[in-house]
Amino acid sequence: xxxxxxxxxxxxxxxxxxxxxxxxxxxxxxxxxxxxxxxxxxxxxxxxxxxxxxxxxxxxxxxxxxxxxxxxxxxxxxxxxxxxxxxxxxxxxxxxxxxxxxxxxxxxxxxxxxxxxxxxxxxxxxxxxxxxxxxxxxxxxxxxxxxxxxxxxxxxxxxxxxxxxxxxxxxxxxxxxxxxxxxxxxxxxxxxxxxxxx
Amino acid sequence: xxxxxxxxxxxxxxxxxxxxxxxxxxxxxxxxxxxxxxxxxxxxxxxxxxxxxxxxxxxxxxxxxxxxxxxxxxxxxxxxxxxxxxxxxxxxxxxxxxxxxxxxxxxxxxxxxxxxxxxxxxxxxxxxxxxxxxxxxxxxxxxxxxxxxxxxxxxxxxxxxxxxxxxxxxxxxxxxxxxxxxxxxxxxxxxxxxxxxx
DNA sequence: AAGGCCATACCGACTGGTTAGTATGTTGCC
DNA sequence: GGCAACATACTAACCAGTCGGTATGGCCTT
Numbered sequence: 001x002x003x004x005x006x007x008x009x010x011x012x013x014x015x016x017x018x019x020x021x022x023x024x025x026x027x028x029x030x031x032x033x034x035x036x037x038x039x040x041x042x043x044x045x046x047x048x049x050x051x052x053x054x055x056x057x058x059x060x061x062x063x064x065x066x067x068x069x070x071x072x073x074x075x076x077x078x079x080x081x082x083x084x085x086x087x088x089x090x091x092x093x094x095x096x097x098x099x100x101x102x103x104x105x106x107x108x109x110x111x112x113x114x115x116x117x118x119x120x121x122x123x124x125x126x127x128x129x130x131x132x133x134x135x136x137x138x139x140x141x142x143x144x145x146x147x148x149x150x151x152x153x154x155x156x157x158x159x160x161x162x163x164x165x166x167x168x169x170x171x172x173x174x175x176x177x178x179x180x181x182x183x184x185x186x187x188x189x190x191x192x193x194x195x196x197x198x
Numbered sequence: 199x200x201x202x203x204x205x206x207x208x209x210x211x212x213x214x215x216x217x218x219x220x221x222x223x224x225x226x227x228x229x230x231x232x233x234x235x236x237x238x239x240x241x242x243x244x245x246x247x248x249x250x251x252x253x254x255x256x257x258x259x260x261x262x263x264x265x266x267x268x269x270x271x272x273x274x275x276x277x278x279x280x281x282x283x284x285x286x287x288x289x290x291x292x293x294x295x296x297x298x299x300x301x302x303x304x305x306x307x308x309x310x311x312x313x314x315x316x317x318x319x320x321x322x323x324x325x326x327x328x329x330x331x332x333x334x335x336x337x338x339x340x341x342x343x344x345x346x347x348x349x350x351x352x353x354x355x356x357x358x359x360x361x362x363x364x365x366x367x368x369x370x371x372x373x374x375x376x377x378x379x380x381x382x383x384x385x386x387x388x389x390x391x392x393x394x395x396x
Numbered sequence: 397a398a399g400g401c402c403a404t405a406c407c408g409a410c411t412g413g414t415t416a417g418t419a420t421g422t423t424g425c426c
Numbered sequence: 427g428g429c430a431a432c433a434t435a436c437t438a439a440c441c442a443g444t445c446g447g448t449a450t451g452g453c454c455t456t
Contacts, residue, residue, distance in 0.1 A: 190392040
């Protein structure tokens with residue numbers, strides 16, 4: 001179990017998490033040794049095991065952080081102003097944007113989730129499912145009120161769209177030709193177009 | 199380097215590859231030991247290293263196999279009969295179908311590619327890019343002849359769609375409520391709808 | 397047809413290196 | 427003096443790959 005870094009004075013705990021995130025994204029969980037993490041953070045193992053219960057724990061913390069962030073934002077957008085079409089578009093663009101802004105987390109998420117211990121894996125999946133369900137209910141709402149065509153199953157659309165989002169980490173480059181905003185807008189457009197009524 | 203299993207009498211080599219595929223998909227590359235692979239195949243390490251140069255080599259062989267298969271099929275469909283809309287729909291549905299039929303390979307692909315040695319990783323990426331380019335040129339063709347709207351960038355559409363395809367491995371279950379054909383049809387529909395002109 | 401020769405296919409013990417995690421200090425603040 | 431925040435040294439386990447060895451069967455030569 002992780003004691004959540006005790007908020008006060010735990011700059012070391014945060015530095016450890018940040019360096020771990022960077023290294024996990026760069027080399028993957030298994031290829032990153034605890035020794036490398038503590039060296040990158042300028043401390044020793046004692047410090048790491050003081051704040052985190054295990055290497056696994058560290059990985060779990062990465063997930064928890066990004067999930068909290070995205071869930072919060074989706075809640076705000078889904079419950080906000082505008083037609084369901086507008087809200088879905090905004091939500092879709094936002095998740096793309098924040099995924100790119102936290103590209104390291106995105107990479108780790110989909111490469112290394114299965115390395116988590118079964119119980120932690122289960123916990124993460126449950127959180128993730130709740131997130132997807134919020135997204136899905138937006139689609140259902142649009143189908144009910146006639147904004148979207150009723151052909152596609154909402155849950156399949158969610159898996160379809162988030163597949164694309166999760167894979168950003170494999171091809172998006174910060175120094176590439178496309179800005180995060182451009183990708184966000186196009187992905188959201190593609191989603192909305194695929195739901196538009198004939 | 200792998201000597202490709204010498205075609206004749208190498209049932210052992212094939213069994214090793216099959217068991218490795220299964221185990222890599224189940225536990226991931228790093229968490230699968232060479233010892234486990236050879237035990238599952240009912241041989242010993244000597245046999246494995248007789249046919250394959252390294253554990254890495256084995257992983258590379260998995261990729262090579264599925265890439266060959268999919269490239270072949272896409273070539274046939276892209277160069278076949280029908281309007282560009284029909285061909286793209288067929289190609290999209292087909293890649294979903296074969297991805298589900300070879301779900302173990304799909305899982306490994308997306309989870310473990312970055313574990314390959316840099317050179318092999320590069321080779322696989324190059325193959326993959328050629329494959330994506332074939333797909334992209336179908337979209338470009340449709341945009342040129344007015345079948346598809348010209349808004350979205352073809353390369354982004356490809357990344358968008360294949361994100362969804364690669365992620366099948368994380369959520370699709372054979373014993374789930376959806377047949378592979380259903381998913382294939384819906385995914386292809388979603389793609390075509392998102393390209394349809396207003 | 398018999399004997400020699402050699403390649404292929406595999407065995408299994410061993411090695412050298414790495415790794416997560418632990419046990420036991422040490423320091424400095426309240 | 428006591429506890430939080432670390433450091434240091436260590437261990438026990440694991441693992442990819444190696445290497446010397448054996449069994450089998452085909453082919454060439456005489």
